[in-house]
Amino acid sequence: MSRELVNEICAAQPGSEWSDPWGGGHDCWKIGGKTFAVTGTQGTHVSVKTDGEEIANFLIETGIGMRAPYLHRSWVALPLDSAPDELAHRIRQSYRIVRSGLPKKIQAGLPPVV
Template structure:
């Protein structure tokens, strides 16, 4: 999977916005101002949020990804050459986790996710 494909997937999530908060060419995807996916300048993969440190560790132990550098331990870095369905799934899960953490008022303003 490529950076462009990941960006295309993320762009389809309701309310998702692309930014470069760190400068230098990072693709940081946010919903409600909170990041749910980030592709670094090294272009080796995408970092996504999981629901817990334990889930992230389980995915690391299963060989799905590695610890996301510079992120909390509940984030995982998925390689671009990993399983495409797994990448799509993890992007969606990360988006859902972050969106669910937004205020109810902000969530109500967003269109539903299909």
């Protein structure tokens, strides 16, 4: 899977916004101002949020992902050449987790999830 395909999946999430907050070529995808996926300047991995540290540790222990640098332990970095369905699932799941954690007022102003 390529960086472009990751960006397509992220852009398809309702209300998602792209930014490069640190400069230098990061792809940072947000919903309601909160990050749900980020690809660094190297472009080898996409970091996504999981349901918690246990899930993140499971993904790391099974070799699906690795510890996401600079982020909380509930985040994992998945190689861009991961199985496309696994990568798409993890990006969508990260989006849902982050979106559900937003204040209800912000959630109410977002496009509906299909």
